[in-house]
Amino acid sequence: MTIPILRLHEGDAPFRSDPAESFTIPARFYHDAGIHEAEKTAIFYRNWWFCGHRSQLPQPGNYITTKVMDQNIVVVRTRDGSLKAYYNVCQHRGHELVQGSGKTVMLTCPYHAWAYDLDGQLRSARNTERMAGFKACEFALKPVRVEEYCGLVFVNLDPDAVPFADQAEGLGDELRHYCPEIEQMVFAQRDTYDVEANWKLLIDNFLECYHCDPAHKDFVDLVDMKSYRSIVHKIYSSHCSSKVGSTTSNAFHIESGRDDFGYGGWFVWPNLTIWIYPGEPNVSTLQMIPVGPDRTIEYQDWFIPTPTPSKQLSEAMAYQKDVLQPEDIALCESVHRGLKSNGYNQGRFVIDEDESELSEHAVHHFQRLVVEALGAELDGPRLKLSAGLPAE
Amino acid sequence: MALSLMISRVAEETDRIRSFQLSPVNGAELPPFQAGAHISVHLGNGLVRQYSLANDPMVRDHYLVAVLREPQSRGGSAWIFDNWKPGDRIEVEPPANHFPLAMGARHYLLIAGGIGITPLLSMAHVLRREQADFNLFYCTRTSEAAAFRNLLSDEGFRDRVRWVHDGGDRRRSLDLASLLARYSPGTQVYVCGPASLIKGAREAGAHWPEGSIRFEYFEADHESLGDQNDTAFTIRIASTGQELEVPAGRSALAVLRENGITVPKLCEEGVCGSCLTGVLEGIPDHRDRVQTEAEHRSNQYMALCCSRGKSGCLVLDL
Numbered sequence: 001m002t003i004p005i006l007r008l009h010e011g012d013a014p015f016r017s018d019p020a021e022s023f024t025i026p027a028r029f030y031h032d033a034g035i036h037e038a039e040k041t042a043i044f045y046r047n048w049w050f051c052g053h054r055s056q057l058p059q060p061g062n063y064i065t066t067k068v069m070d071q072n073i074v075v076v077r078t079r080d081g082s083l084k085a086y087y088n089v090c091q092h093r094g095h096e097l098v099q100g101s102g103k104t105v106m107l108t109c110p111y112h113a114w115a116y117d118l119d120g121q122l123r124s125a126r127n128t129e130r131m132a133g134f135k136a137c138e139f140a141l142k143p144v145r146v147e148e149y150c151g152l153v154f155v156n157l158d159p160d161a162v163p164f165a166d167q168a169e170g171l172g173d174e175l176r177h178y179c180p181e182i183e184q185m186v187f188a189q190r191d192t193y194d195v196e197a198n199w200k201l202l203i204d205n206f207l208e209c210y211h212c213d214p215a216h217k218d219f220v221d222l223v224d225m226k227s228y229r230s231i232v233h234k235i236y237s238s239h240c241s242s243k244v245g246s247t248t249s250n251a252f253h254i255e256s257g258r259d260d261f262g263y264g265g266w267f268v269w270p271n272l273t274i275w276i277y278p279g280e281p282n283v284s285t286l287q288m289i290p291v292g293p294d295r296t297i298e299y300q301d302w303f304i305p306t307p308t309p310s311k312q313l314s315e316a317m318a319y320q321k322d323v324l325q326p327e328d329i330a331l332c333e334s335v336h337r338g339l340k341s342n343g344y345n346q347g348r349f350v351i352d353e354d355e356s357e358l359s360e361h362a363v364h365h366f367q368r369l370v371v372e373a374l375g376a377e378l379d380g381p382r383l384k385l386s387a388g389l390p391a392e
Numbered sequence: 393m394a395l396s397l398m399i400s401r402v403a404e405e406t407d408r409i410r411s412f413q414l415s416p417v418n419g420a421e422l423p424p425f426q427a428g429a430h431i432s433v434h435l436g437n438g439l440v441r442q443y444s445l446a447n448d449p450m451v452r453d454h455y456l457v458a459v460l461r462e463p464q465s466r467g468g469s470a471w472i473f474d475n476w477k478p479g480d481r482i483e484v485e486p487p488a489n490h491f492p493l494a495m496g497a498r499h500y501l502l503i504a505g506g507i508g509i510t511p512l513l514s515m516a517h518v519l520r521r522e523q524a525d526f527n528l529f530y531c532t533r534t535s536e537a538a539a540f541r542n543l544l545s546d547e548g549f550r551d552r553v554r555w556v557h558d559g560g561d562r563r564r565s566l567d568l569a570s571l572l573a574r575y576s577p578g579t580q581v582y583v584c585g586p587a588s589l590i591k592g593a594r595e596a597g598a599h600w601p602e603g604s605i606r607f608e609y610f611e612a613d614h615e616s617l618g619d620q621n622d623t624a625f626t627i628r629i630a631s632t633g634q635e636l637e638v639p640a641g642r643s644a645l646a647v648l649r650e651n652g653i654t655v656p657k658l659c660e661e662g663v664c665g666s667c668l669t670g671v672l673e674g675i676p677d678h679r680d681r682v683q684t685e686a687e688h689r690s691n692q693y694m695a696l697c698c699s700r701g702k703s704g705c706l707v708l709d710l
Contacts (some may be wrong), residue, residue: 102663104656104668105665105668105693106664106665106666106668106671106682108658108664108665108666110658113658113659113663113664113666115664115665115666115682117665122438122514123665123682124663124664124665124682125680126659126661126663126664128438128463128467129437129439129468129471130437130465130467130470130471131437132437132475133437134437135435135437135440136437136439138438185432297480323432340628
């Protein structure tokens, strides 16, 4: 008899609400195809998905597209200046409506030239004028929730979703503390990474700096780690250092801009991380997009004061792209391989009461969100090992 | 804020024209209107069409509209003739008026062509009641093709109406040149009908003072974009200042492409919106069928595949 994948299996240790007593979620959660499929509807169709910055939709008619897993979504700035989002599919016979990003007066399908206005209403469908029972108002584009928060644009496929601002209460104040100009930033560049690891591993990795000392030598030079703290909230956690380690680290040199903080980092459920480095104003998003259980695409989008970065910001961006990301990706790809080893199923979170910079409590927080979203029942006593060893 | 009205009466005015009385339901009051007004009607198939109100504005219990059955209907008149029955409910927008009757003129000339009689009939009711000095010239192909014959043959109208039936022969149509040869001060003219009538009246009355001749152009349901009078016009590319001439018979879209400027295009007949481009200066002559009337009036965008220029140079947001 197969035990459901979301239940404790033979040999599984429990995932507990207390991080210090909890084991990590079992390895199969990182490479099982069924789990990956379940995450689509249980997690990604029901939560806020980052899709861009307001500067990418500056004027009425501007549009961007995004894919929430397999769902193609278009976000537009309408004539009255508000943001609207729709499933990016023509209501005629299902052709994808628009591609990429751009500016348009009507959303016109390339297949049969059906035209929708920016409010999603069907304006023109050739040769349907004499069809009995054809009512244009029945063919409006299907809307999707869209919200802007501190200049960051999110969509949600759940029409009843709790507003982002309510779920992420407090995040805005933190972001504005580290980058008061966050709404005025403009898109500068997108770096793409193709990682052979499950998306959750990349997030697990982001959520702790326990690995920073051994694995990110330049980072711990730049950032004062003694003042680095991970603090968990409802759907986000913050990872900030209030002091610069060195303005002349090998990461990049800080010659202008702020040096009154070392680093600001945030995880926003389910798959977004936000980064603010010291120096000249900057904010970047690093989003982990699951492609399959064994593969994730990451987009790092940089938002800075001008579309072309200054020398200092170029150096920061190069550090991220050429040093930090490769370091993290190598770690995560190794873990992904390791999780398939018969010599490992679950681990522990290293926790200290002070929630110091070495504590992994934020990783537990994320895994708990995963467990809850999937409806996995992983708490309880350790099950007996099949080899007959005693249970705890 | 649409009104829900009931079709209370349908009359066969001619073999191709039907009139409809639209009455309020549940004792609601109809918004008032002035002669020359029109309502936008939600036909019931998703289309919205404008129809002039033909009745006397003093009549408050119904609106009267008349529809001409076009053989190549785009779905407006064809739908109405096939579907509108007494008792049906339809949604209409409250009256708007781009063709108001100005009171106080010494003489009035109302010139109607075909279904263009509708707003002028409303004006005639008012002018008759006010005992104003007016003449209505009603031009149709044959006498059988004229709507509201009984009403216009009535006592109060009989002496004011001039029937002009040309049988399709241009030589027998209304001699606008003679009619408008001399401007007599205090005369106000209203013209409503097909493009040929409007064009003839504009030319014949070119020397009349500004505002003394008003036109309401009824775009025929089927009229293809090529039928309309195409004159040359100029466009300017805002970003470079380059000016291009768009000759009669060619589209701005084609001329731009010839000059290496590509604009998105798809249907090239004014229905898909792909070529809609911002207009920074100038007034377009809108011929697309994808923007609303309000959007046309705002002149913010024009369809480069089919629309032309009304005045001066069109500066395009390119």
